[in-house]
Amino acid sequence: MALSLMRLGFRSAVLNLERSAAVLSNTSVQKQMKLIHTKVICNGNVCYIQTIQEPRDAELAEYAGALRRNYSKQHGRPEENRRKKESDSDSDSDFETERKGYDRSEFWRRKMRTVHNILDVDKDGLISFNDFLLFSERFKSLGHLDDQQAKEFTDIIKLTWEEQWGAIDPYNFVTVEQYLEDMTHVLNDKTLKKRAHQWLPYLFKAVDKDKSGFISVEEFKLFYQCLGLSNEHAAVAFAVIDTNMDGKVSLKEFVKLGKDFFVTEDETRVSKMFWGPLIKV
Numbered sequence: 001m002a003l004s005l006m007r008l009g010f011r012s013a014v015l016n017l018e019r020s021a022a023v024l025s026n027t028s029v030q031k032q033m034k035l036i037h038t039k040v041i042c043n044g045n046v047c048y049i050q051t052i053q054e055p056r057d058a059e060l061a062e063y064a065g066a067l068r069r070n071y072s073k074q075h076g077r078p079e080e081n082r083r084k085k086e087s088d089s090d091s092d093s094d095f096e097t098e099r100k101g102y103d104r105s106e107f108w109r110r111k112m113r114t115v116h117n118i119l120d121v122d123k124d125g126l127i128s129f130n131d132f133l134l135f136s137e138r139f140k141s142l143g144h145l146d147d148q149q150a151k152e153f154t155d156i157i158k159l160t161w162e163e164q165w166g167a168i169d170p171y172n173f174v175t176v177e178q179y180l181e182d183m184t185h186v187l188n189d190k191t192l193k194k195r196a197h198q199w200l201p202y203l204f205k206a207v208d209k210d211k212s213g214f215i216s217v218e219e220f221k222l223f224y225q226c227l228g229l230s231n232e233h234a235a236v237a238f239a240v241i242d243t244n245m246d247g248k249v250s251l252k253e254f255v256k257l258g259k260d261f262f263v264t265e266d267e268t269r270v271s272k273m274f275w276g277p278l279i280k281v
Contacts, residue, residue, distance in 0.1 A: 110278045111275070119135060129168045129169075136199075142222060153206075157199055183262065215254065217235060229277075241274065
């Protein structure tokens with residue numbers, strides 16, 4: 001009789017263990033316990049299961065990386081507050097490729113770093129809306145824009161900032177990395193691409209002091225001075241971009257060169273000289 005009871009008890013224990021194993025194999029439970037593993041501890045004839053917390057450094061690192069991807073470099077500002085969200089039809093992989101500029105050459109990235117450095121007027125490593133205002137004031141201070149043109153220039157600078165980088169506030173900054181990502185985004189968006197750099201004609205008019213509709217090498221030096229570059233760099237660049245060697249650049253040529261700088265990845269194009277010497281990697 002006693003032997004039968006022992007066999008019955010052993011069988012019940014086995015059934016209970018099988019039920020427990022079935023419960024623990026449930027997918028939802030496994031997901032909840034993905035950071036936990038078990039270890040069997042035996043003390044004489046008694047064995048039990050001890051749960052042990054795994055090191056979480058890898059998970060924490062991955063989580064931190066995800067946060068960095070989901071938030072912009074602007075003091076944790078959500079990216080959707082800085083610029084319009086991508087179309088729902090875009091795939092995640094396409095979006096990541098576009099954001100990181102993987103489809104752009106190192107030559108193009110050098111050009112974008114060059115422009116970022118120029119727009120970073122206070123040279124703190126970040127572009128702010130205040131930098132944009134200082135940049136525009138340099139051209140307006142030449143005194144060659146009338147009141148209406150100066151107002152339009154300021155309005156376009158403000159609109160460009162809001163369309164590309166969102167809110168105008170002291171905490172909205174654009175790092176070099178963010179500028180590269182955002183310019184890739186602009187070039188892949190036909191609507192933004194058409195409106196981008198619509199302030200180029202105002203830069204031309206600001207340095208066209210005799211209002212001839214053309215700028216000479218001396219007037220091009222004014223352009224470079226406003227960019228924070230030397231007269232020597234201006235003379236070299238002008239000699240390159242003045243392809244027909246007539247000693248002048250028209251408004252149409254000026255705007256085309258300025259836009260081509262942002263679009264092309266062809267290192268033979270003379271437009272690479274437009275914004276001055278490229279930053280070395």
